[in-house]
Amino acid sequence: MNSRISAALLCALILLTSIAFGADKSLLKPPPGVKVAIIEFEDLQCPDCARASPLVHEAANTYKIPLVRHDFPLPQHNWSYDAAIIARYLDTKSKKIGDGWRDYCFQHQPEITPQNLRQIAEQYARESHVELPFALDPLGKFANAIKADVDLAKRIGIEHTPTIYVVSNKTTGTPFIEVVDRSQLFAIIDQMKQEAGAETVATSSPAKSPRTRRAAKQ
Numbered sequence: 001m002n003s004r005i006s007a008a009l010l011c012a013l014i015l016l017t018s019i020a021f022g023a024d025k026s027l028l029k030p031p032p033g034v035k036v037a038i039i040e041f042e043d044l045q046c047p048d049c050a051r052a053s054p055l056v057h058e059a060a061n062t063y064k065i066p067l068v069r070h071d072f073p074l075p076q077h078n079w080s081y082d083a084a085i086i087a088r089y090l091d092t093k094s095k096k097i098g099d100g101w102r103d104y105c106f107q108h109q110p111e112i113t114p115q116n117l118r119q120i121a122e123q124y125a126r127e128s129h130v131e132l133p134f135a136l137d138p139l140g141k142f143a144n145a146i147k148a149d150v151d152l153a154k155r156i157g158i159e160h161t162p163t164i165y166v167v168s169n170k171t172t173g174t175p176f177i178e179v180v181d182r183s184q185l186f187a188i189i190d191q192m193k194q195e196a197g198a199e200t201v202a203t204s205s206p207a208k209s210p211r212t213r214r215a216a217k218q
Contacts, residue, residue, distance in 0.1 A: 038066070040052075042071070043162075085142050165179065
């Protein structure tokens with residue numbers, strides 16, 4: 001009798017866990033008013049994030065869909081968190097400048113160290129006609145925003161970077177797909193746009209694009 005009760009309780013626990021897991025995944029949504037978007041959790045010091053970045057940008061630009069970037073600095077990386085704080089500050093001056101800094105970090109990862117990060121950021125800021133203050137986050141506003149991204153990632157169940165999703169505003173079926181094989185990114189967007197009733201912009205498969213193949217294999 002006790003064993004049957006224990007088995008029933010275990011089944012109930014598994015069911016509740018599955019429901020909770022699904023509820024967490026439901027946090028993956030496009031911005032309001034958007035049918036399909038790309039969501040990426042990234043670490044500015046992550047080499048694979050740097051490799052994925054050109055392809056993700058190409059997809060967003062090709063399909064003219066939003067790219068929603070979340071900070072997920074990994075504890076083993078020694079300057080990614082500080083770089084994310086800088087990005088958050090630059091976002092307040094211009095989202096274009098903030099995203100440009102993120103891309104700059106990807107492009108210059110081998111050159112950046114904890115010791116020269118500030119110097120490199122100041123150079124980038126000057127070239128963008130922005131001045132970095134001595135204290136970037138005196139009230140902890142940007143730290144809290146990064147923490148919110150990390151908390152969101154944990155609730156969704158993300159463990160690595162980059163983690164990339166194509167999401168739609170559908171409320172039934174499959175409103176999100178994780179892009180495990182990046183060579184399938186364009187095909188996944190085609191599928192999601194078709195299911196969401198959005199017009200497809202791309203006219204050719206990325207598998208036939210040499211640029212896409214190179215980006216996916218790096």
